[in-house]
Amino acid sequence: MxxxxxxxxxxxxxxxxxxxxxxxxxxxxxxxxxxxxxxxxxxxxxxxxxxxxxxxxxxxxxxxxxxxxxxxxxxxxxxxxxxxxGTEHEAGDRVAEGLPNLTGQIQARNYSNNSGSPMPPNNIVDSGVYNGAGLISTEFQSGDEWGDVLSTGTSNTTGQRTTVLRFNAQNDNDIYGASDHVTPKSVVxxxxxxxx
CATH class of the missing domain: 3.90.1340.10 (Phage tail collar domain)
Known part of the structure; x- marks a missing residue:
């Protein structure tokens, strides 16, 4: 030995x-x-x-x-x-990959508007994974009487104002997206x- x-x-x-x-x-x-x-x-x-x-x-x-x-x-x-x-796993167990859950919250509203000026971003309450520059924007969608969207833009004299949500975990922590696996700095x- x-x-x-x-x-x-x-x-x-x-x-x-x-x-x-x-x-x-x-x-x-x-x-x-x-x-x-x-x-x-x-x-x-x-x-x-x-x-x-x-x-x-x-x-x-x-x-x-x-x-x-x-x-x-x-x-x-x-x-x-x-x-x-330990208390969660015994010797010889095989443990699958996993990540902690990611959560976030946003409060917004849609309403018709004729003023042509978008709702300011600071009127939107966001947190967690929804908190970050470029994740939330306001668009106008003008539609016909049947509800079909005819055009989309940042402003419109008439139309439905829509809040667009974009999810990006990197805005919460830039460790996400750095690897296809949960990988700390390592030596093999x-x-x-x-x-x-």
């Missing part, structure tokens, strides 16, 4: 080190793509129950039963984040499991 050495500074400002012995089944991370001797990449592969007997004795079929007889599956930690088990390492 490989040893792990950790170094730091004690309460007196002196350098100190701790050596601990890793055990079969412990997961370690490497900055290289090739696993160290005595470890396997955690990629969900099916491996021999006989060849990796110590690891099978520890894992069993908790990560997959392989072919059900001669193989078992390694943990699959590719392209996922590590979440520690290779997850490996110790088998001997």
């Amino acid at each position: 490989p040893d792990i050495e950790s170094y730091g500074v004690d309460e007196y400002g002196q350098s100190s080190g701790v050596r601990s012995r890793s055990r079969v089944g412990d997961i370690v991370f490497s900055p290289r793509a090739t696993p160290r001797a005595g470890t396997l990449v955690c990629d969900g592969s099916a491996v021999s129950r006989q060849t990796y007997k110590e690891l099978f004795d520890f894992l069993g079929v908790s990560c997959g039963a392989g072919d059900g007889e001669t193989t078992f599956n390694l943990p699959d930690l590719r392209d996922v984040w590590i979440l520690c088990a 390492l290779t997850p490996c499991i110790i088998y001997e």
Whole structure:
């Protein structure tokens, strides 16, 4: 089994080190793509129950039963984040992607107008994701007697005044839209499991 050495500074400002012995089944991370001797990449592969007997004795079929007889599956930690088990999730759970909800509120009204001057933006009460320059505007829509829109513009001598709402989460927080996933600043390492 490989040893792990950790170094730091004690309460007196002196350098100190701790050596601990890793055990079969412990997961370690490497900055290289090739696993160290005595470890396997955690990629969900099916491996021999006989060849990796110590690891099978520890894992069993908790990560997959392989072919059900001669193989078992390694943990699959590719392209996922590590979440520690606790009151919401148990070890081995797979957690789907998710985001907190976004909410906002706006108060506006539509009414016929003959003055030709749009309603000032500061007459519109907005908050949350609806709060931001360019999200809310006022338009005039002139229509016929059947309610069909004939033209749209910022002013009209006669017509229906309409408040236009535009949703953009970046106006609430510019983290939205920066990635297709929920992605903090990261470094990529290779997850490996110790088998001997």
